[in-house]
Amino acid sequence: MNDDLSRRSINAVLWTYIGGVGKIVAQLVVQIWLARLLGPAVFGQYAAVLVVIGFGWLFADSGFGAALIQKKAITDEDVGYALGWILLLSFFSGSAIVLLASTIAESMGDPNLTAPLMACGPIIVLQALSNLSASLMRRDLDMKRNQAIQLSAYIAGFGLTAVILATLGAGVWSLVIGFLVQTLIVLFASFALVRHTLKPRLRGDSNLRRFGFQVLGTNLANWAVENLDRFIIGRQWGLATLGAYSAASNLSRVPVSLLATSFQSVLFSSASRVQDDLDRLRKGYLATVSLSMVVTIPLSVLLALKAEFVIHLLYGDRWSEAGKLFAAFCVALPFYVLLSLTGPVLWALGAVARELKVQLLTAAALLGGLLLLSEQPLAFAIWLIPLIYFARFALVYAQLCQCIPIKHILTLKALRGGSLLAAMVVAFEFLSNILIPHTQMNVPLWEVGQAFAEGFICVIALRAFPHIVVAQELTGLLLARSNDSKVARVFCRLIALKEPTP
Numbered sequence: 001m002n003d004d005l006s007r008r009s010i011n012a013v014l015w016t017y018i019g020g021v022g023k024i025v026a027q028l029v030v031q032i033w034l035a036r037l038l039g040p041a042v043f044g045q046y047a048a049v050l051v052v053i054g055f056g057w058l059f060a061d062s063g064f065g066a067a068l069i070q071k072k073a074i075t076d077e078d079v080g081y082a083l084g085w086i087l088l089l090s091f092f093s094g095s096a097i098v099l100l101a102s103t104i105a106e107s108m109g110d111p112n113l114t115a116p117l118m119a120c121g122p123i124i125v126l127q128a129l130s131n132l133s134a135s136l137m138r139r140d141l142d143m144k145r146n147q148a149i150q151l152s153a154y155i156a157g158f159g160l161t162a163v164i165l166a167t168l169g170a171g172v173w174s175l176v177i178g179f180l181v182q183t184l185i186v187l188f189a190s191f192a193l194v195r196h197t198l199k200p201r202l203r204g205d206s207n208l209r210r211f212g213f214q215v216l217g218t219n220l221a222n223w224a225v226e227n228l229d230r231f232i233i234g235r236q237w238g239l240a241t242l243g244a245y246s247a248a249s250n251l252s253r254v255p256v257s258l259l260a261t262s263f264q265s266v267l268f269s270s271a272s273r274v275q276d277d278l279d280r281l282r283k284g285y286l287a288t289v290s291l292s293m294v295v296t297i298p299l300s301v302l303l304a305l306k307a308e309f310v311i312h313l314l315y316g317d318r319w320s321e322a323g324k325l326f327a328a329f330c331v332a333l334p335f336y337v338l339l340s341l342t343g344p345v346l347w348a349l350g351a352v353a354r355e356l357k358v359q360l361l362t363a364a365a366l367l368g369g370l371l372l373l374s375e376q377p378l379a380f381a382i383w384l385i386p387l388i389y390f391a392r393f394a395l396v397y398a399q400l401c402q403c404i405p406i407k408h409i410l411t412l413k414a415l416r417g418g419s420l421l422a423a424m425v426v427a428f429e430f431l432s433n434i435l436i437p438h439t440q441m442n443v444p445l446w447e448v449g450q451a452f453a454e455g456f457i458c459v460i461a462l463r464a465f466p467h468i469v470v471a472q473e474l475t476g477l478l479l480a481r482s483n484d485s486k487v488a489r490v491f492c493r494l495i496a497l498k499e500p501t502p
Contacts, residue, residue, distance in 0.1 A: 063215025157182025221359030
């Protein structure tokens, strides 16, 4: 059973990566296209709408999707119980947003948001229902079909519908309707594959409800960190600035969203199946940290160094304000990914309440900090974001160490590879700017050439010193599975990983 779970987990990561690569390409193309069509002001309106949709969806789902994944064995009664509560809570959540739409719009300083916010009500119900089927697919590690659905829905919703409507001048409605189309496709396609019971129940396993509500509390605190800052920025710095802030945040997440979502889904599902084997959980966590940080840390440093160039190249002159904001978000990326790996392991252990306390504390710190800095330029206040993300990860990691015996030196070794590669990126950037005369060169050509050279150096270092760059837990897992897993075998060849000679 353990070998089968390892094989399925590795295959799940593979398919999540394949789907994630497709979605990264789609997101880059679509976001750049829409940003150029719509501009910062409309993106600011949509960011405000997303704050409300995200809040409503959290209440509508109430953690029941995660509860079904975490439970070792589930029945149709469990699924019906989750469905019943989701229908009930999504109805009340959606109705409340419809009734309060005008008040919310006025509080955000834009009465024109009333109608788009009212449209959030039915969308929230549909989104919560679609998450039920998608959660059952993630529970079974069926990432191949799940990724196909997610990618197709995004392309149809935003790549086609939203772009066409934006071209016709629909403004913020192009993004709202695009989101609706995406949600409908995920709902019907996921249910067609899973075919779960449609008989809702309000009585069942109370442990599901208890775990789900704990997840809800944690997600609400996380939502506060991720979204209430947008509310404050929209009020204090204006919706146009909020558009630049949201665009910078979204773009920074595109390169690592593949890592975060893939490992988060697979780690939570697989860890839930072996939640009693603490040694295996520890090794799996450290291996995942090592693999993710080898990519994330050098990539985040590279993007931060070239932040203003990237924004200008992709979005154009109208988005110049987003350049400095983008740099801060890039610095925060490693902590964002580390948190996305640490939280699911706590959830798998049933220790959701431990993360909840941290999320509440850091949410309060972020909101208080932004209010205190509201008189400062946003380009200065934005650097509160990396500090909060670092604190959030450090505190959640401390909670994990109380549940699983993890030596801090092993965690540092898991972070070592990515940190060394990032140091090489910084050194090459600094030395090449000093030693190579480039003032007369074409700026885009120089910047892109530097980036490719830095990436090439990282690949060479990874292949030359795999046992230094990659943590022992990851090398052990890959070498152990290389004989019966094509994915592990290909990865070992890619980084020239071999059994160390005695």
